[in-house]
Amino acid sequence: MKFSAAVVAFLALAIQASALSPPAPAVTAAKNEVAGPKDKNSCPSYKAAVPFLRAWNAKAGDHFYTTNVEEFKNATSPEGGYTDEGSVGRIYETWQPYTTALYRMWNKYTSDHFYTTSKWEYDNWGQYNYKREGVAGYVFPQQWCGSVALYRGYSVAATDYFYTTDRQEFVNAVRNLGYRDETNNGYFGWIHR
Secondary structure (H helix, E strand, O other): OHHHHHHHHHHHHHHHHHHHOOOOOOOOOOOOOOOOOOOHHHOOOHHHEEEEEEEEEOOOOEEEEEOOHHHHHHHOOOOOOOEEEEEEEEEEOOOOOOOEEEEEEEEOOOOEEEEEOOHHHHHHHHHHOOEEEEEEEEEEOOOOOOOEEOEEEEEOOOOEEEEEOOHHHHHHHHHHOOEEEOHHHOOOOEEEO
16 A cells, blocks of 8 residues: 555656656657748748747746737836847748748746747647647748758756757857757758848
């Protein structure tokens, strides 16, 4: 009887711990196999892309990204608690040829925003307490139309996902700030700088 109670207690703690820190995503979703543009004239207009704004909340340990200027202003107001960190690059607010959705989620328990191009992650991360918030914008699934890589890192200690197009900033976050590289897992896209 004591053995059974100990096993149940251990399992309960293990489940709680896993809810706080989701594992690195399993590469189970198929990569986007859409054929790319034949030439730059068939690319969507760069002018149609809008800034993908980034903010940081030091108290919550959360990076926040949006294309919505009003939402960004609210987040970076004194009441919102976030600091304006400028733009990561440019993404599309609406679907354009050759683009794929960049989904946004929020975990109120860990104060973390999470973004992904993986429909599988978007559909399944509710088990880690992430609430789906819809499409943040649209990005290229491959390096097309003059786009640059959007890097993704995760800090277990800060429970924070971090996204940037700046390679040096990303390398610094991985080497010195405790983020792990989650870029090469097939879930990330390419955006305009």
